[in-house]
Amino acid sequence: MLPYPNINPVALDLGFIQIHWYGLMYLVGIGGAWWLASRRLAEFDASWSKEKLSDLVFWVAMGVILGGRLGYVLFYDLHSYVANPALILQVWKGGMSFHGGLIGVLLATWWFGKRNNKGFFELMDFIAPLVPIGLGAGRIGNFINAELWGKVTDVPWAMVFPTGGPEPRHPSQLYQFALEGVALFLILWAFSRKPRPTMAVSGLFALCYGIFRFIVEFVRVPDAQLGYLAFGWLTMGQVLCLPMILGGAGLMIYAYRRQAAHAQGAAQ
Template sequence: MLHLTHIAVDFATLPLRPEVFTIGPFGGWGPFSLRWYSLSYIAAIVIGWWLLAKMIKLPGSPMTSEQLDSFITWATLGVIIGGRLGYVLFYNLPQYVAQPLNILRVWDGGMSSHGGIAGVILGCIGFGLANRVNGLRVLDYVATVSPIGLGLGRLANFVNGELWGRPTGTDWGVIFPGAGPEPRYPSQLFEFALEGVLLFSIMAMLFWGTRARLRPGLLAGVFGVAYGVSRFIVEFFREPDVQIGFLSTGLTMGQTLTIPMTIIGAILLARALARPPLPAPVPDADQKPA
């Protein structure tokens, strides 16, 4: 009989490192490094922009190509500011109260996916008001491509060897540096599979294969519910943040923040299904925001 006694993967033996490349130093300036985590944000914005440009060519789009170019600025600021403030408020507030200027040091890490999502929602609302378009329909389109950023971010977390899972209690798993000798769940890859690959597949199928885009709030609602359920489940395999641990409810902070998102998503979904869809647009309506 074949016995597998050493099936845990030692992360230190993998050909992974946080930096894509490092150059310098230059004179009095230190070396410059491009990190995979930063690259994941850049790639998500570029790919999302490219996909949105294709999506708004369908008749009945809520915005024009010119408006999309302006919207990307709103979305980028929403992700960065929302992600950073979410991390500060929900995960490490005492540290930043003591050293408030460190809030600006985004290159040191510390971003919240829930905060980033909230920032994008506010960006869609602000963009809609500023451009007199339906911000909820813009949010539907953005929700369709958002899993790309979530998935790439989780891959970067794994490459960085951070946000690891709980001990598996078995001989299989990944032994992460700084996490002790126990094999742990690669929860970053679980999140990549659920919040990235699976969620993007669902959203793309609904957008391209149905008329869901003509029901304001439906795609955003599906995203909220599907992401909320996925994140809630994965948190059972993910190690709670060391500075917080488990809350008094027995849940993690990630699970707690996911509950209102899921509820709001369900409300949007129910509201969208209860109302008739927008009239089927004519073929030349792609330059006429609905």
């Protein structure tokens, strides 16, 4: 068994305001995405300025934050937030939904593309390899908050979380950091370094994230207010990942079939 580091969730206490690690992880994700996007900007669109890129990152970040919070409220704990709407503002306590954040990003990207004459999937293919930075940072924030831990286990790397009772548990936040953060970033970054048909990078992101999240859900304890939805193992996270897996695979198939059809038409 490994000792849980028990890091104070408050990174800096200034008296009149507390800065939480969870919030700082969002800054790491947004800042890291902007930095990598700026390095790829020339190959995406040489006519774009750093200011336009900053606008894109800003609106995508707003989509992540607003969509993530509202998604958690709607998908995971609507009753509690209806009873006490003030809880919606307490984002430092956690309670963000990836799938809600994804919807927010899709809407923000569509809106930004319409205003800047860029295709939706053209932008999404550019954004997708940057997203795992924020996902990985967010899972580290979950780990520091001692939330979203896994099931009781006897694996050598199990940890006793201060909010999870006396039993050792899977550090599922670190599993998600490794898969959704590190592995997903490496896969998408390597894949997107070569020319790909439009929608292929977005499709690979949805497919891989959906598979990784679906797998980890088997060892992660579901939200207490929801529990398992069916069969004694199906979680809300898995339900929300199924459309991503199917949609991601469909996008990749469509992208490559359309590319082949265009190549065949050009050869005739």
